[in-house]
Amino acid sequence: MAKNFWKKLKKPIFANAPMANVTDAAFRRMFAKHGHPDVFWTEFVSVEGLLSKGKERILIDLWHQKDEHPIVAQIFGSKPEQFEEAAAAIKELGFDGIDINMGCPDRAVEKQGAGAALIKNPALAKQIIQATKRGAAATPSERLRGVQDLPVSVKTRIGYSKNEIKKWIPALLKEDLAALTVHLRTRNEMSDVAAHWELAPEIVALRDEYAPHTLILGNGDIASLDDARAKIAASGMDGAMIGRGIFGNPWFFSKKKPSIKEKLNAMSVHAKLFEKLYHSADPKKRLKNFDVMKKHFKAYASGFDGAKELRIQLMETENADEVKKIVKKFEGSFK
Numbered sequence: 577m578a579k580n581f582w583k584k585l586k587k588p589i590f591a592n593a594p595m596a597n598v599t600d601a602a603f604r605r606m607f608a609k610h611g612h613p614d615v616f617w618t619e620f621v622s623v624e625g626l627l628s629k630g631k632e633r634i635l636i637d638l639w640h641q642k643d644e645h646p647i648v649a650q651i652f653g654s655k656p657e658q659f660e661e662a663a664a665a666i667k668e669l670g671f672d673g674i675d676i677n678m679g680c681p682d683r684a685v686e687k688q689g690a691g692a693a694l695i696k697n698p699a700l701a702k703q704i705i706q707a708t709k710r711g712a713a714a715t716p717s718e719r720l721r722g723v724q725d726l727p728v729s730v731k732t733r734i735g736y737s738k739n740e741i742k743k744w745i746p747a748l749l750k751e752d753l754a755a756l757t758v759h760l761r762t763r764n765e766m767s768d769v770a771a772h773w774e775l776a777p778e779i780v781a782l783r784d785e786y787a788p789h790t791l792i793l794g795n796g797d798i799a800s801l802d803d804a805r806a807k808i809a810a811s812g813m814d815g816a817m818i819g820r821g822i823f824g825n826p827w828f829f830s831k832k833k834p835s836i837k838e839k840l841n842a843m844s845v846h847a848k849l850f851e852k853l854y855h856s857a858d859p860k861k862r863l864k865n866f867d868v869m870k871k872h873f874k875a876y877a878s879g880f881d882g883a884k885e886l887r888i889q890l891m892e893t894e895n896a897d898e899v900k901k902i903v904k905k906f907e908g909s910f911k
Contacts, residue, residue, distance in 0.1 A: 580724055580725075580727045580754060581615075581645075581646040581672045581673065581727070582673070582727050582729075582754045582755055582791055585614055585615070585646075585791075585815075586614075587814050587815065588804070588805060588808045588809075588813075588814065588815045588816065589614045589615065589791065589793060589814055589815025589816075590613045590614050590615075590801070590804060590815060590816060590817075590818070590829055591613050591614060591615040591616070591617060591648075591757075591793065591815065591816075591817045591818070592604075592607065592613050592615075592616060592617055592817070592818060592819075592822055593617065593795060593817045593818060593819035593822075594617040594618060594619055594620050594650040594675070594677070594731070595619065595819060596619050596620060597619065597864070597868050597871075598619070598823075598871065598872075599616075599617060599618060599619050600619055600637065600639075600850075600853075600854070600864075600868075601636075601639040601640060601641075601853055602846060602849040602850040602853050602854070603846070603872075604616055604618075604640070604644050604647075605641065605643075605644070605849060606826040606842065606845070606846050606849070607822075607826050607828075607829065608641070608643040608644050609826065610826035610827045610830060610832070610842070611826060611827045611828055611829035611830030611832070612643075612829060613818075613829045614646075614815070614829075615646050615647070615648060615673075616640075616644045616645075616646070616647040616648070617647070617648050617650055617675065617817075618637060618638055618640070618647065618648070618649050618650055619637045619650070620650040620651065620652050620677045620680065621634050621637045621638060621649070621650070621651055621652070622634065622651070622652060622653060623651050623652065623653035623655070623658040623659050623661075623662035624653055624655070624658055624688075626651070626662045626665060626666075627658055627661055627662060627665075633863075636854070636863050636864075638666070638669060638671075639853070640670075640671075645672055646672035646673065647671055647672055647673075648671065648672060648673040648674065648675045648729065649666045649669070649671045649673075649674055649675070650674075650675040650676070650677050650731065651663075651666070651674065651675070651676060651677065651708075652676070652677040652680060652685060652690045652691055653688065653690050653704075654688050654689035654690045654693070654694070654700065654704075656700075656703040656704050656706070656707035657707065659676070659704050659707045659708045659711065660707040660708065660710050660711035661711060662708075662711065663707075663708045663709075663710070663711025663712040663726070663728075664711040664712070666711075666712075666726070667711070667712055667726050671726065672726075672727075673726060673727045673728070673729060673754065673755075674708060674712055674726055674727075674728050674729070675728075675729045675730065675731055675755075675757075676704060676705065676708060676728070676729070676730045676731070677690070677691055677731055678691065678692070678694040678695065678701060678730050678731065678732040678733075678748075679691060679692050679695075679731055679732040679733040679759050679763070680692055681763045681766055692732075692733060692736060692763035694732075695732065695733065695735060695736045695740065695744055695763065696736055698743075698744065698747040701747065701748065702747065702750075702751060705728065705730065705748070705751040705753070706751065708728050709725065709728050712725055712726035712727075712728055713725045713726075714726075727754030727755070728753060728754060729753050729754050729755035729756065729757065730748055730753055730755075730756050730757070731756075731757040731758075731759070731795070731817070732744070732748065732756070732757070732758060732759070733758065733759045733760075733761060733762055733763055734758060734759075734760055734761065734762055734772060734775060734779075735762045735763070736762060736763045736764065737762060737763070737764045738762060739762065739772075739775070740762075741775060741778055741779060741782070742778075742782075745758070745779055745782050745783075746782055746785075746786050749782060749783060749786040749787040749790055750786055750787070752787060752789075752790070753787070753790050754790065754791065755790060755791040755792070755793060755814075756783070756790055756791070756792055756793070757792075757793040757794075757795055757817050758776075758779055758792070758793070758794060758795065759771070759795040759796050760772045760773055760775060760776060760794060760795065760796040760797075761796055767796075767820075770797060771795075771796025771797040772796075773794065773796070773797070773807055773810070773811060776794050776807075776810075776811030776812070776813055777811055777812055779792060779794075779813075780792055780811060780812040780813055791814040791815065792813045792814050792815075793813060793814060793815040793816055793817045794807060794808070794811060794813045794815075794816050794817070795816065795817040795818075795819065796819075798816055798818045798819075798821045799821050800821065800828075801828060801829065801831075803821075804816040804818060823871070823872065823874075823875035824839070824843070824872060824874075824875025824876040824877075824878065825839075825875070826842055826846075836880050837907060839876055840876065840877070840903045840906065840907065841903070842876065843872070843873065843876035843877070843899070843903065844896070844899055844900045844903050846869070846872060846876075847869050847872075847893075847896040847899040847900075848896040848900070850864075850866070850868070850869050850896070851866065851895060851896040854868075855895070866893070866894055866895060869899075870890070870891055870893075873887060873890040873891070873893075873899075874887055877890060882906065882909070886902070886906050889902050890902060
């Protein structure tokens with residue numbers, strides 16, 4: 577890695593949102609095949625877990641292939657010294673960037689003082705960013721080979737219980753981030769209200785004032801690539817990160833509109849790939865439960881006649897072969 581990849585991206589920039597038990601290696605490989613985003617994000621992983629004796633179970637969430645680059649590893653935690661050590665380890669794994677989660681509302685994450693809890697602790701957030709940068713820095717020998725520091729970014733929200741853009745966003749921007757992704761809701765709003773895209777221009781203005789070189793991505797309520805382009809154009813942001821909108825649609829970042837048959841075939845392939853990576857026939861060797869795939873089934877099997885009945889059947893499956901048989905039978909019914 578000779579250069580900061582963020583500086584080479586053409587705008588508008590499109591990325592997948594990091595989602596636990598969603599954006600795993602199987603999920604990303606489906607997108608690498610059908611419609612590669614400009615930047616891939618991993619699931620978020622615990623810095624404490626990465627440094628523990630059981631880190632092998634954590635490292636599976638950081639599996640990636642050559643066709644997934646550029647790819648950013650997202651981490652969470654609350655202890656600066658752990659971020660420094662974890663960043664150095666991530667650099668060795670071949671990632672193109674590191675992102676710090678400062679927006680997750682999960683209670684178990686917040687209980688650690690991590691995720692969205694950091695919005696209430698700007699001083700600690702600053703220490704964490706600086707520690708991550710130290711860990712992501714190129715060594716003297718790497719610099720001689722032209723290798724630069726691994727770029728550090730942050731994903732956050734507009735506030736905790738209220739709009740805190742004027743205080744919180746500058747605190748982050750002053751740390752000279754490569755990129756800042758803002759989910760345009762507060763922590764307490766979760767996803768229960770519409771994303772506040774009307775506030776995006778204010779964030780862009782703050783970026784222009786405090787850190788002109790930091791790229792800004794918006795996140796929340798993006799239904800399609802055209803919708804993303806429109807929101808970016810209206811807000812002045814540099815790009816968009818898409819979460820729920822990409823479920824069940826590996827073609828999201830391409831111009832292709834898949835047929836029902838293509839969607840169902842992709843679902844079968846996705847299930848088989850997930851099984852190959854995570855769901856061994858030997859229960860003792862299984863890394864993830866096959867039930868993880870069922871949130872994807874709900875998305876793939878929607879928007880067409882008979883989808884509800886198909887989903888009901890898919891919810892009962894326990895392996896990829898069962899999924900394939902059900903899909904073949906369904907396809908036979910509408911030929």
